[in-house]
Amino acid sequence: MRQSKYFFYTLREDPKDAEVISHKLMIRAGLISKVSSGIYNYLPVGTRIIQKIENIIREELNAAGAVEIVMPIVQPAQLWKRSGRWEHYGKELLRIKDRKDNDYVLGPTHEEVITDIAGKFLKSYKQLPQTLYQIHTKFRDEIRPRFGVMRAREFVMKDAYSFDADLQSMEKSYEKMRDAYIRIFDRIGFDYKIVKADSGAIGGSVSEEFMVLSEVGEDKLAYCDSCSYAANIEAAVAGQIRQTDQQEKPIETVETPGCKTIEKVARFLNAPEDRLIKTIMIEADKEPVMVLLAGDDTLNEIKLARKLGAKEITPASEETLSRLLLPAGFMGPVGAPDIKIVADIKIKEMKNAGCGANIQDKHFINANYPRDFKVDQFFDIRNVKSGDPCPKCGGSLNITSGIEVGHIFQLGDKYSKSMDAGFLYTDGKKRHFLMGCYGIGIGRIAAAAIEQSHDKYGIIWQSSIAPFKISLLSLGNDKEVIDFTEELYKKFEQADIETLYDDRDERAGIKLADSDLLGCPITVIVGKRGMKSGFIEAKIRKTGEKKQYKIDDIDDMIEWIRDYR
RNA sequence: CGGGGCGUAGCGCAGCUUGGUAGCGCACCUGCUUUGGGAGCAGGGUGUCGGAGGUUCAAAUCCUCUCGCCCCGACCA
Numbered sequence: 068m069r070q071s072k073y074f075f076y077t078l079r080e081d082p083k084d085a086e087v088i089s090h091k092l093m094i095r096a097g098l099i100s101k102v103s104s105g106i107y108n109y110l111p112v113g114t115r116i117i118q119k120i121e122n123i124i125r126e127e128l129n130a131a132g133a134v135e136i137v138m139p140i141v142q143p144a145q146l147w148k149r150s151g152r153w154e155h156y157g158k159e160l161l162r163i164k165d166r167k168d169n170d171y172v173l174g175p176t177h178e179e180v181i182t183d184i185a186g187k188f189l190k191s192y193k194q195l196p197q198t199l200y201q202i203h204t205k206f207r208d209e210i211r212p213r214f215g216v217m218r219a220r221e222f223v224m225k226d227a228y229s230f231d232a233d234l235q236s237m238e239k240s241y242e243k244m245r246d247a248y249i250r251i252f253d254r255i256g257f258d259y260k261i262v263k264a265d266s267g268a269i270g271g272s273v274s275e276e277f278m279v280l281s282e283v284g285e286d287k288l289a290y291c292d293s294c295s296y297a298a299n300i301e302a303a304v305a306g307q308i309r310q311t312d313q314q315e316k317p318i319e320t321v322e323t324p325g326c327k328t329i330e331k332v333a334r335f336l337n338a339p340e341d342r343l344i345k346t347i348m349i350e351a352d353k354e355p356v357m358v359l360l361a362g363d364d365t366l367n368e369i370k371l372a373r374k375l376g377a378k379e380i381t382p383a384s385e386e387t388l389s390r391l392l393l394p395a396g397f398m399g400p401v402g403a404p405d406i407k408i409v410a411d412i413k414i415k416e417m418k419n420a421g422c423g424a425n426i427q428d429k430h431f432i433n434a435n436y437p438r439d440f441k442v443d444q445f446f447d448i449r450n451v452k453s454g455d456p457c458p459k460c461g462g463s464l465n466i467t468s469g470i471e472v473g474h475i476f477q478l479g480d481k482y483s484k485s486m487d488a489g490f491l492y493t494d495g496k497k498r499h500f501l502m503g504c505y506g507i508g509i510g511r512i513a514a515a516a517i518e519q520s521h522d523k524y525g526i527i528w529q530s531s532i533a534p535f536k537i538s539l540l541s542l543g544n545d546k547e548v549i550d551f552t553e554e555l556y557k558k559f560e561q562a563d564i565e566t567l568y569d570d571r572d573e574r575a576g577i578k579l580a581d582s583d584l585l586g587c588p589i590t591v592i593v594g595k596r597g598m599k600s601g602f603i604e605a606k607i608r609k610t611g612e613k614k615q616y617k618i619d620d621i622d623d624m625i626e627w628i629r630d631y632r
Numbered sequence: 633c634g635g636g637g638c639g640u641a642g643c644g645c646a647g648c649u650u651g652g653u654a655g656c657g658c659a660c661c662u663g664c665u666u667u668g669g670g671a672g673c674a675g676g677g678u679g680u681c682g683g684a685g686g687u688u689c690a691a692a693u694c695c696u697c698u699c700g701c702c703c704c705g706a707c708c709a
Contacts, residue, residue, distance in 0.1 A: 079658065079670070080644050084702050104701065210633085213703085329708060345708055358707095366707045381706090388709075395709035423709090450707085542668050576669040583669090594668050604668095 068535065069556075070569045074111045077581050087283045089517035090215030092526050096585050098513070105212025105220030112585065113513070115534040117223065120512050121202050123254050123531060124225050131247040133198040133227055138180045140204055144170030146179040149486045155378075159207045173206035178482045178504060181228045185500055186488030192232045195490065195500075196240050200227035202509065214283065216510035217470065223510055229503040230483075232492060237501040241477050244505045245275070248473050252277055255512060256529035257472070258519060262288045263298035264474065265369050273477040277507075278469030279515040288469050289451045293462035300466065301369045304447050306456030313418040316433040318401070323430045327396025329362045332430060336421055339363075344414060344422035344434065346398040348383035348391075351375045355387050359400055359410035359442065361417065364449040374446040375409070392425075399423035400440035401431050410442045411449045470515045471508075478502040520609075526586030527609050530632050535567040537605075537628060538582040542575040542594035552593045555603075555621065562625045583608070589628055607631075 078095045085091040093099045098113030109117055125135065144162070147153035152160070153172075161173040174180070181199060189197060202225045212220050229240035245261075252259050257279050264276040276299055278288050290297035298304070326332040333340045343362030348355060349371075356375070360366055368380045388395060391404045399422035400408055414420075419433040436442060453466045483489060483499035492498045513532070520527045530536065539559065541552035552568070559566040567587060569578045575594070582590045592604045602615045605624060616624040 076642095078643060083638085083644070086703075101701090210706090211703095327709070347708065349707090360708080362708080364708090368707065371707095382709075385709095393709085398709065540668095544667075574667060574669085574671065576667095576671085579669050581670090592668080596668060 068565075068567050070567060071571050073567070075567070075585075077584055085215060087214045087217070087518070088521060089217065089283075089514040092517050092521060092584070093215055093514065096526055099216060101215075105209060105218070107216055107219060107221075107510075109510075112534045116513050116528075116532055117509055119532040119534070120255065120509050121225070124202065124251055124507060124509075127247045127251045127254070128200055128225075128227065131198075131243050133200045133244075133247075135201060136184075136199050137201050137203060138174070138177050138184075140174050140206065141171050142174045142177075142180055144172060146183055146486075147172055150179050150182070150482055151485050152179070159209065161206055161208045175205055175207040176504075176506075177201070177203075177226055178228070178478075178502075179486065182482045182486045182488045182500070182502070185228075185230050185483070186486065189230055189490050189500070191490055192492050192498075196229060196231045196236055198227055198229040198240060198244070198503075200225060200505075214285075215514060217283075217514045218285065219510060222508060225507040225509060227505040229505070230500040231503075232490070232498065232501070234501060237477060237479070237503060241273070241475065241503045244475055244503065248277055248475065248505070248507070251507070252279075252473070254531050255516065256520075256531060257515065259472070260288065260290060260297050260469065262290070262469075263302050265299060265301040265373075272479060275475055276469075276471050277473035277475075279472050279519060280467060281470050281515060281518045282468055283518055284468035284470040286469050286471050287450075287466055289455075289464045289466050291457035291460060291462045291464055294457060294460040296457050296459040296464075300450055301367065303451040303464070304458045305449070305451040305464070306458045306461055315435045315438060316419050318431055318433045318435070318439050320424055321430055321432055322428060323397075324428045326428075326430070332421065333362065336430070336432065338421055338432075342417075342420055344399065344417065344420045346400065346423055348388060348393060348398060350381050350383050350387065351377035352379055355383055355391065355406050357398070357400060357403055357406055357408045358448070359408065359414050360449055361411065361413045362421075364411060364413065364452070367448055367450045370446070371409075371448045374444075374448060394423075394425065394427045397423040397425065397427055397429060399425055399431060399434070400442065401425075401434050403440065408440075408442050409444045409446060409448070410436075412445045412447055413449065414442065415445055470511065470518065472512050472515055473505075473507045475505045476503060478504055521586070524580070525584035528586045528588060530588045533587050534585070535565045535587045536631075537564060537566050537589040537591055538585065538587045539566050539568040539591045540575075540578045540582060540593065541570065542578065542592060544572060545595045545598075548593055548595055548598055551598065551618075555591070555593065558621060558625060559628075562629065564625065564628055589631060591624075591628075 076097045081091045082094045097110055099107045099109055101107055144153055160175055163171050205224045206221050209220050212218055231237040231240050259277055259279045262276050262278055264274045287300035289300055289303040323335055326335045329340055329343055329345050340362035345360045345362045347358045349358055372380045402425055421430055421432045422434050424431050451464055455464045457464050479501055480499040489497045489499040517526050541548050556568045586608055588608055590606045597603050601618050605614045
């Protein structure tokens with residue numbers, strides 16, 4: 068590609084509305100431009116990267132036996148009413164009306180449509196298993212889009228759906244996709260982990276996420292030092308905590324003026340935070356519930372909602388608190404009003420704990436379960452912390468951040484049942500499909516790749532997804548140099564090496580800086596200085612290593628470039 | 633949704649307090665010089681000052697409303 072005839076423009080300064088490095092670099096290197104909040108253009112170079120990623124995915128999914136289709140972005144509300152998600156999906160589902168005032172949605176995902184397709188065409192167990200996929204645009208009206216294409220509202224996703232006749236076969240289809248995902252992310256060159264996950268709005272039983280390890284990741288994940296256990300913090304369970312064998316002491320009331328936070332109470336009583344009971348009032352689908360946690364733990368709302376079977380967990384309103392006569396900052400389970408009390412399993416083992424006394428400026432010390440207070444149910448509802456025991460081997464858990472680039476689910480019959488989609492089994496009776504669904508965020512992969520591979524000069528692409536394999540630069544406007552670079556360009560084209568040839572009439576510094584910013588794996592530099600001594604130079608972006616090739620040995624260079632991975 | 637911030641040239645910003653001809657850097661266009669790590673000189677402004685309304689002789693600037701964008705929060709009461 069001749070840069071003078073192409074569409075590739077860089078920015079010298081960081082855009083002011085970008086926070087994370089990948090977002091800044093994607094804009095500066097001219098890969099994307101913003102249209103609106105969470106809505107982006109992919110400019111030509113960005114499009115090439117996206118296509119590279121898509122092709123890797125296509126190759127691996129096709130190899131795994133999946134079949135590509137395209138489904139509509141605009142979907143009739145009727146389908147969503149059939150699955151029940153018209154009511155349940157919430158505000159992320161963008162609802163629109165057509166000229167006849169009929170309801171439609173912009174598809175945030177495609178289970179409804181695909182299940183409808185399967186129901187129409189897959190009539191017999193003999194047609195199963197079947198896995199279909201598409202690479203297409205989704206729209207989710209995110210509460211807060213951010214980090215450029217990392218969390219966009221409109222984005223391109225590869226979504227695949229498997230249909231099986233029985234459980235065993237469904238698990239097999241799942242494993243096949245999982246293996247394909249591993250090959251995909253290995254080829255892209257990610258440092259990633261596969262973690263157990265909560266299946267969220269999509270539903271289903273088993274689900275795993277592919278997490279690219281990165282500080283800017285919006286997900287927290289826990290993984291074990293000594294075994295293979297890894298889980299999203301939303302789903303991570305901590306191992307059993309050792310029981311203490313302390314003697315129970317008599318409960319006492321203490322004055323704790325103004326100590327409204329665990330931190331203050333701990334300091335005031337000179338007790339460690341994990342010896343206090345943290346009391347949180349929430350409303351689970353409007354029902355007030357008192358939640359107890361160890362003072363140094365944090366509530367995992369997703370676990371709690373799941374355990375309570377609640378759709379929505381919200382902090383209790385001021386109104387509810389005053390109605391129940393609960394003083395914020397001094398609440399506790401001892402002498403609590405007659406409401407549901409749930410506690411983290413750790414509370415059961417806590418001895419002589421401190422907790423709010425339900426009276427302004429007073430706390431109890433030496434509270435003990437069940438002697439001093441009741442708990443209706445114990446659950447694992449806390450977020451695991453660094454250092455917690457691993458549930459699998461008892462080793463120590465670490466917490467790190469990750470970018471979720473892939474998510475795979477075993478859905479079972481969640482959608483096939485609600486939408487009544489099925490096939491005839493060997494016994495001639497109708498059965499619902501057992502489904503799996505499998506997503507990969509394409510744009511997010513590009514952003515994650517940049518987060519994992521960049522330096523102060525710009526992006527450093529892995530060869531597998533680089534927009535071009537090489538940048539070819541002619542430095543200066545010496546006729547000899549330009550003629551030779553033109554020749555070289557032709558040779559690269561003939562050799563099928565993807566080349567971005569910077570033939571602009573720009574100074575050396577600009578060309579070199581732009582080349583580093585875009586970050587193609589190799590930069591080939593032709594200049595007067597080298598030509599004079601009979602050499603041209605090839606620089607490896609990743610290492611900065613420079614290789615010299617004699618002008619007569621161009622074929623060697625071409626061979627080396629071809630083999631470079 | 634709650635809190636905070638910002639909208640002025642393609643990009644990054646100043647000007648607003650105290651109303652009086654719309655500016656700076658980069659980019660861009662023309663010419664000359666320069667040419668291996670973001671050149672120099674000379675000339676050129678490409679702008680509904682986010683939008684609407686109001687106050688005023690006069691509004692980028694003051695007031696009201698509105699739209700857009702960004703950040704933080706929406707577990708620790």
